[in-house]
Amino acid sequence: MLEVENLTHAYGDAPPVIVGIDLEVKPGELVSIVGPSGCGKSTLLRCVAGLQSPTGGRVLLDGKPVDKVPGNLAVVFQDYSRSLFPWMSVRDNVALPLRRRGLGRAERREASGKALESVGLADAGAKYPWQLSGGMQQRVAIARALAYRPEFLIMDEPFGSVDAQTREDLEDLLLRVRGDSGMTILLVTHDIDESVYVGHRVIVLSRSPGRVRADLPVGLPSARDQITTRERPEFVHLRAEVGRLVRGHETPADPAS
Numbered sequence: 001m002l003e004v005e006n007l008t009h010a011y012g013d014a015p016p017v018i019v020g021i022d023l024e025v026k027p028g029e030l031v032s033i034v035g036p037s038g039c040g041k042s043t044l045l046r047c048v049a050g051l052q053s054p055t056g057g058r059v060l061l062d063g064k065p066v067d068k069v070p071g072n073l074a075v076v077f078q079d080y081s082r083s084l085f086p087w088m089s090v091r092d093n094v095a096l097p098l099r100r101r102g103l104g105r106a107e108r109r110e111a112s113g114k115a116l117e118s119v120g121l122a123d124a125g126a127k128y129p130w131q132l133s134g135g136m137q138q139r140v141a142i143a144r145a146l147a148y149r150p151e152f153l154i155m156d157e158p159f160g161s162v163d164a165q166t167r168e169d170l171e172d173l174l175l176r177v178r179g180d181s182g183m184t185i186l187l188v189t190h191d192i193d194e195s196v197y198v199g200h201r202v203i204v205l206s207r208s209p210g211r212v213r214a215d216l217p218v219g220l221p222s223a224r225d226q227i228t229t230r231e232r233p234e235f236v237h238l239r240a241e242v243g244r245l246v247r248g249h250e251t252p253a254d255p256a257s
């Protein structure tokens with residue numbers, strides 16, 4: 001269980017970028033976070049991942065305060081080009097964090113092979129990241145997080161730099177991970193459709209300073225697919241509601257804001 005309590009963060013003497021954020025993510029849940037540009041989504045994720053100390057409030061993972069990156073947590077950023085080591089093979093990039101898990105060489109190799117297979121890159125292990133397309137590199141970054149088998153997966157706009165078809169494939173991969181692994185996942189995305197398509201819940205942050213404006217359950221069946229799910233009336237309705245909230249419009253359910 002992930003709990004964020006009254007989280008506030010300011011950079012130096014500047015006004016706070018997030019204020020009084022409260023949220024809970026239950027085991028196995030995938031929660032999408034959306035909000036206007038600059039409202040503090042990445043700041044929130046960095047505080048949750050222990051990469052940054054908040055100036056107020058706290059983050060608890062399974063009841064323990066987060067003050068550094070927890071051992072059972074993995075992070076995937078948008079900028080895969082900076083997160084993969086160009087001098088290491090794809091296989092070694094994926095296997096690297098497994099040393100932290102104390103796995104031996106053979107086990108690391110097996111786990112990295114399986115993770116690469118799960119992202120459709122079984123044959124790319126011996127290549128170097130720079131020999132792959134952007135979408136493939138991002139799949140390597142995702143494979144690295146999956147191989148690590150974290151309990152908590154934090155993703156900051158992970159599909160933002162890939163083409164539309166790859167994005168859909170990666171969303172479907174995320175849905176499979178969500179279903180199979182029981183991981184608790186927090187995903188920041190700019191894509192409102194994506195937030196609904198992959199999420200159990202969508203949290204909308206307000207314009208800067210970011211506060212929780214809405215926390216909306218996604219009442220869609222667990223089995224989703226790119227065509228039929230997006231045609232469902234519940235999907236169309238929720239997408240419109242999230243869109244209005246992100247743009248700062250009033251909604252029937254939110255008359256006072």
Ligand SMILES: Nc1ncnc2c1ncn2[C@@H]1O[C@H](COP(=O)(O)OP(=O)(O)OP(=O)(O)O)[C@@H](O)[C@H]1O
Nearest residue numbers: 011017035036037038039040041042043044190208
């Ligand atoms: N390291 C930093 N030092 C100072 N200010 C920062 C730092 N990181 C972010 N900010 C500022 O904090 C605010 C929120 O940034 P953040 O990246 O968290 O927002 P975001 O919602 O993720 O943005 P976007 O949607 O554009 O990616 C912005 O005004 C940004 O300039």
